[in-house]
Amino acid sequence: MSLALIQSRALLGLEAPGVTVEVHLANGLPSFTLVGLADVEVKEARERVRAAILNAGLEFPSNRRITVNLAPADLPKDSGRFDLPIALGILAASGQIDARRLKDFEFAGELSLTGALRPVRGALATALALQRQQQTAALVLPPGSAQEAAFVPSAQVFCAHHLLDVVAQFLAHASPVAADAGETPAAPPDAGACGAAGWHRVTATPPAPVTDAPDLRDVRGQAQAKRALEIAAAGAHGVLMVGPPGSGKSMLAQRFAGLLPPMTDGEALETAAIASLGGRFSPERWRQRPFAGPHHTASPVALVGGGSPPRPGEVSQAHHGVLFLDELPEFARSALEALREPLETGCITIARAAQRAEFPARFQLVAAMNPCPCGYWGSRVRACRCTPDQVSRYQARISGPLLDRIDLHVEVAALPAQELLEAPGGESSSEVRARVEEARNAAMQRQGMPNHLLQGALLDAHLQLQPEALQFAHKAAAKLGWSARATHRTLKVARTIADLAGSTAIAPVHVAEAMQYRRALMQA
Structure with a gap:
């Protein structure tokens, strides 16, 4: 034998x-x-x-x-x-x-x-x-x-x-x-x-960096949306863009990964390992932020992972990168609600009868949606034909708890043809990324993590609110009826705005700008 x-x-x-x-x-x-x-x-x-x-x-x-x-x-x-x-x-x-x-x-x-x-x-x-x-x-x-x-x-x-x-x-x-x-x-x-x-x-030979990535300069106008993406990139915040069809939401989302800071060695290895598990690893994409854009017909298992043995879903494939959900209200309600846990914890646990697997899912959510079924609620270019009840039902497809977990809500208005054609080219992705890196480095030196991840005692220790800014934040939260989560997320955004401005403390002007990104959808 x-x-x-x-x-x-x-x-x-x-x-x-x-x-x-x-x-x-x-x-x-x-x-x-x-x-x-x-x-x-x-x-x-x-x-x-x-x-x-x-x-x-x-x-x-x-x-x-x-x-x-x-x-x-x-x-x-x-x-x-x-x-x-x-x-x-x-x-x-x-x-x-x-x-x-x-x-x-x-x-x-x-x-x-x-x-x-x-x-x-x-x-x-x-x-x-x-x-x-x-x-x-x-x-x-x-x-x-x-x-x-x-x-x-x-x-x-x-x-x-x-x-x-x-x-x-x-x-x-x-x-x-x-x-x-x-x-x-x-x-x-x-x-x-x-x-x-x-x-x-x-032995591995790192590929040459890709230079043909989409550039933010291609997007004409939309200064407020570009500012929101810069803030989101600097603080690792999620962002929801609301606007009529053709206003540039998808163009902006596709250029968001180019605004993020370079990946560290640990981030690059972890991201590549997840891609390898799904058979998606490509040497040409080494050290590049992943971008996952699942179709709105994707099932909950396709988003968060599953199967036997468990395999990573789109949220894990977007680890340390961007998860772009276009036409957000068209996703199945169960699929959207499955995003709550990874948005908070940065990981997803898949439990089956025979085994249990945990996948990292520290992604930045970029979502886009129309304000109503026809898409033109509040548009300056075309009249909306939806009733207020239809608009309300359409926007209610996204639950309040999920909206509460998205830090930035920004309107992307449709530009008239003349304004669009005459608008000058804006800043390039590299120029915006330089400011993002500087702000992200300031946060990492101060607290060892992006502002989005601040919790509990760390949040209290590193906000550094001026007394006037704290009083202003209290009044705004009480008047607008914000939850505790929404209040904390607004203050995290204000901390990022202060970092971009090179300020060590959060001033009332930083809180005021952060408030602009927590508006209600029905006000579009």
């Missing part, structure tokens, strides 16, 4: 828990049994592995009883990422490769019937989990996945194009380190040049 243990990892949130692939060969009736709470695509690995080993010119122990266990048994496993470790386990258990050399490596990869390796999702998330757990195992991954995992600075990643590339490194007299140094390892029978040429150490 022979036994081999191969290390791999499953995907469950950003944790990427370890999985030990145990392969046992025994005498008895020939069979191939795979156990360990495997999904359908994992169970199908039996046929892929058998064909890949035979077509690679290696020996498949078809006269033995093969048992493969994916431990721990209560952890769900999905995708074809376990094909490679299962194949290596069979080869090690049958004595075709040295099992002792495999203990310092972790493997993942889908096998084609020819033995070629295909990319798998979640490679960067796996490498990040290794770094966070302070483990030193080297990763062996297919092309594409290896380049993705190499973006984690501490990751030791090897790329293999074919099953024979991996087998060649783990023969009795082969050394992966020597192969990485340029030495040619001994090749298995019929391996040809594959084992020498297809294995190499991978």
Whole structure:
């Protein structure tokens, strides 16, 4: 009887828990049994592995009883990422490769019937989990996945194009380190040049920064909306834009990500890891703020995530970036209400009967909507044909608690054609971003977080309200009937306005400007 243990990892949130692939060969009736709470695509690995080993010119122990266990048994496993470790386990258990050399490596990869390796999702998330757990195992991954995992600075990643590339490194007299140094390892029978040429150490090469992003200068007029976006970018606030069709709401939202400060190394890695879990990672988008714009027909699961095993939704794909919800009242009520928790906590917990996964969701919400069903309530360009009752019902599709969690409400009015054509070009995104970075840096030096995240005692300690500003805020909150949350959010916006003005204390003028962004929708 022979036994081999191969290390791999499953995907469950950003944790990427370890999985030990145990392969046992025994005498008895020939069979191939795979156990360990495997999904359908994992169970199908039996046929892929058998064909890949035979077509690679290696020996498949078809006269033995093969048992493969994916431990721990209560952890769900999905995708074809376990094909490679299962194949290596069979080869090690049958004595075709040295099992002792495999203990310092972790493997993942889908096998084609020819033995070629295909990319798998979640490679960067796996490498990040290794770094966070302070483990030193080297990763062996297919092309594409290896380049993705190499973006984690501490990751030791090897790329293999074919099953024979991996087998060649783990023969009795082969050394992966020597192969990485340029030495040619001994090749298995019929391996040809594959084992020498297809294995190499991978290091990430950061791509050149993208320079063709949409520029705020393209938007004519709309000074108030641009000012609101600048404040939102500086303080990490959410913003709701209300205006008639064609007034520029979508154009403004698409340029909002270009106003945000550059990502830190930690933010870039975490954002890329989430994109990797969803199979969306692109090296060209490295260190760029993500922008997610789901259609208004998106379900609650599409927004917040779900499935079995759980996968991240749009709110997590927009982590450290922008979530743009166009035509906000057209979204399903259940989908919008699901945003309440991540807007407050910055994370989303998906609980299922068999497992529980937590995904980060610290996004900036940018929403756009028409003020009424026809879209022209309060417009200077075209008369509205909706009754006040229709307008009220339309705006009531967005609940008060959700509106309360959006810091800035701004009107985006439609400009007459003459004014639109004659309006001069405004500031570029780079000019606005420079002020945003300065204000954000001031907040980070003062309190270690953006103003939007201030809570409790930290909020009291860092607001630094002048006595006149405090008295003004009290009177405004009482007269306008604000909730405690709305009052605090207005003061956070005032803190950001003061930072943009370079003021250490919040003056009444800063509170007055912040009040302009908490108006009622029916006043449009």
